Amino acid sequence: MHIPSRRLGLDALGIAASFAAANAFAGFVDDGSLTLTSRNYYLDRDFKGATPYPAAREWAQGFILRANSGFTEGTVGFGLDLTGMLGIKLDSSPDRAGTQLLPLDPQTREAKDDYSELGATLKAKLSKTRLSVGTQFPALPVITASPARLLPQSFRGAYVISEDIDRLTLHIGRMDRVNLRDSTNYQPISLASPNGRFKAGANSERFDFAGGDYRWSDALTLRYYHAELKNIYSQDFAGAIHVVPLGAGKLKTDIRVFNSRENGRAEAGQVDNLNAGAMFSYQLGAxxxxxxxxxxxxxxxxxxxxxxxxxxLSDGTMSADFVNPKERTWVARYDYDFAAVGIPGLTAMARYLRGSNIDLPKLGGTNLSESSKDLELAYVIQSGRAKGLALRLRHAAYRNEQSAASTFRSDNETRINVDYTLKIW
Structure with missing residues (x-):
């Protein structure tokens, strides 16, 4: 049988195009991942003293499915990330709702039986620079998608991360909406105002940030970021992390400075704060x-x-933030790794924070104080069928001298987490 040479040429071109397309998408599939995280969360706040509600106590089950592609081949690679989240109520009632584990009806105080959301992120890569547009989970000093409840907070926007300059990681982004931890809807971004610190109801259509981390040496990393919540506040962050051998152990120094002030029309009122902190940690064995x-x-x-x-530096405390006006806070912390005594995966932490000189005339006066005693025990199973299963128990005793109208009220708080991530692909 005679096959025209022209047809042979077209067939060859088609085969070549198919191979090229397959190769182009090879990285998209081969470098991708699919994981499912199961998160069981129990939160119990037992309030002390005068309070509108005696407790906030709920139990919920969450699932987080992450489907992250790699990048297509070529000078510019493209990819897609999908994040599906589902939260299910296990136990709640109107007289003890409000833990932010579950969405809450403000009139009836009834928690929803379940809630879910789907986020999509388009991404592109050129050399060592990555651009993503869509659902974002930033983790920077000036903007962090909080993972501290059943489902994580997320933002919507555009985000660039570049590592093209040696030792420097640059972050530039603009976010226009936020999806809170106990919500399924995107909404305008606002300024946190616990204790009535700023004008209520102020929000913005835009949050911009830019900055980076520079690894000066193997021992020292320098950090700087600038951020603006349009017409509400501007903030500059400067920090340094330094780790050096000292004797038989190593010393870590963590310095963080935040300078915040009102921006544009100052729709949340005056913002005037300089927060400077330093933490020194010495590790010796376990x-x-x-x-x-x-x-x-x-x-x-x-x-x-x-x-x-x-x-x-108070990040991780459960019942308060320790950033009230004029506040001075001391922190003491101890960690132990039980791998030293033959129990790998088991760790413990004890921490004490005390804040003083708090200026809250409408919530109790001036020179007020607050304190928190935190304990944590965590275990990650190291082998067997349940390898990777993580159990975490936390307890805090928080006390303050503020009035009952304060957002942060004296309480004993317990949190129990059971997390497991299954790598499907």
Whole structure:
């Protein structure tokens, strides 16, 4: 049988195009991943003293499915990330709802039986620079998608991360909406205002940030970021992380400085705060001992985005943020890794924070104080069918001298987490 040479040429071109397309999408599939995280979360706040509600106590089950592609081949690679999240109520009632594990009806105080959301992120890569547009989970000093509840907070916007300059990682982004931890809807971004620190109801259509981390040496990393919540506040962050051998162990120094002030039309009112803190931690074998101090000046509390926590030295505390006006905070911490005694995966932490000189005339006066005693025990199974299953128990005893109208009220708080991530692909 005779086959025209022209047809042979077209067939060859078609085969070549098919191979080219397959090769182009090879990285998209081969470098991708699919994981499912199961998160069981119990949160119990037992309030002390005068309070509208005696407790906030709920139990919920969450699932987080992450489907992340690689990048297509070529000078510019393209990809797609999808994040599906589902939260299910296990236990709640109107007299003890409000833990932010579940969406809450403000009139009836009834928590929803379930809630879900789907986020999509388009991404592109050129050399060592990556651009993503869509659902974002930033983790920077000036903007952090809080993971501290059943489902993580997320933002919507555009985000560029570049590592093209040796030792420097640049971050530039603009976010226009936020999806809170106990919500399924995107909404305008606002300024956190616990204790009535700023004008209620102020929000913005735009949050911009730019900055980076520079690895000066193997021991020292320098950090700087600038951020603006349009017409509400501007913030500059400067920090340094330094780790050096000292004797038989190593010393870590963590310095963080935030300078916040009102921006544009100042729709949330005056913002005037300088938060400076330093934490010194010494690790010797299985033991780590740390001490730190955080000092605030200015006429207002520190500014940070609503729905999360500030990335200051008190980050990780469960019942308060320790960034009230004029506040001075001391921190002492001890960590132990039980791998030293033959139990790998088991760790423990004890921490004490005390804040003083708090200026809250409408919530109790001046020179007020607050304190928190935190304990944590965590275990990650190291082998067998349940390898990777993580159990975490936390307890805090928080006390303050503020009035019952305060957002942060004296309480004993317990959190229990059971997390497991299954790598499907």
């Amino acid at each position: 033991h780590t001992v740390g001490a730190g101090y955080m000092h605030q000046t200015g006429d207002t509390a520190m500014a940070y985005l609503a729905g999360g926590e500030p990335a200051v």
